[in-house]
Amino acid sequence: MTRFSEDNLSCPGCGHEQPFTHYDSVNVSLDPELKEKLLSRELTTFCCSKCGETAEVVGPMLFHDMNQQFMIWLLPGDDPVPEDPFLSGPMSVFTDSLMRRRVRSFNELIEKISIFDDGLDDRVTELSKLLIRLQEPSFQEGELLYDGLHESDEETTVQFAHLVNEESQGLSVPWASLSLAGERLLDSLSQGEEDQTGWVEIDREWAASVFAEVTSDE
Ligand SMILES: [Zn+2]
Numbered sequence: 001m002t003r004f005s006e007d008n009l010s011c012p013g014c015g016h017e018q019p020f021t022h023y024d025s026v027n028v029s030l031d032p033e034l035k036e037k038l039l040s041r042e043l044t045t046f047c048c049s050k051c052g053e054t055a056e057v058v059g060p061m062l063f064h065d066m067n068q069q070f071m072i073w074l075l076p077g078d079d080p081v082p083e084d085p086f087l088s089g090p091m092s093v094f095t096d097s098l099m100r101r102r103v104r105s106f107n108e109l110i111e112k113i114s115i116f117d118d119g120l121d122d123r124v125t126e127l128s129k130l131l132i133r134l135q136e137p138s139f140q141e142g143e144l145l146y147d148g149l150h151e152s153d154e155e156t157t158v159q160f161a162h163l164v165n166e167e168s169q170g171l172s173v174p175w176a177s178l179s180l181a182g183e184r185l186l187d188s189l190s191q192g193e194e195d196q197t198g199w200v201e202i203d204r205e206w207a208a209s210v211f212a213e214v215t216s217d218e
Pocket residue numbers: 011012013014015016048049050051052053
């Protein structure tokens with residue numbers, strides 16, 4: 001379900017106070033119109049009615065896509081995953097089988113949604129980013145975010161956005177060989193070491209630990 005709360009916020013530009021709606025939980029299957037507003041950052045942008053100043057307001061948010069069977073919990077910082085009464089008790093019958101991810105930033109939330117919307121495995125995508133960083137050390141700095149697939153007659157390329165110091169640069173890489181290399185790394189992980197239950201974090205650290213694990217076996 002979709003849940004929200006309202007709060008008075010002061011404009012960082014002029015100090016004017018106005019209500020702002022925080023979306024604590026967004027169910028895009030029940031409220032599809034919210035997805036577009038989320039992806040365009042409208043849901044997380046405060047816009048002052050007096051001076052026009054805008055500011056990003058990001059708090060904990062549970063993203064739920066029932067059609068594609070996944071949930072992503074955006075919890076900024078190091079907060080532990082809270083108990084959610086809607087996800088335990090009788091309701092857990094419906095949520096236990098869903099793929100669950102935890103992310104720490106709004107960029108990561110949008111990235112995960114795009115990856116799942118494009119029918120990709122976020123583990124393979126994350127390992128692919130690690131391989132790009134290994135090949136091109138200048139990508140070690142900043143963030144590398146999935147930004148969609150581009151299909152043409154010749155080949156499919158994957159787009160990434162490289163964010164460094166608030167600047168974004170696009171990067172386009174042939175997807176077939178990269179995803180194959182990512183899948184091979186994932187396959188080398190021994191069964192059982194890969195815990196896919198609960199609120200799993202598939203991020204840069206996860207990819208680094210998989211790589212360390214796989215290369216230490218060789
Ligand atoms: Zn203002």
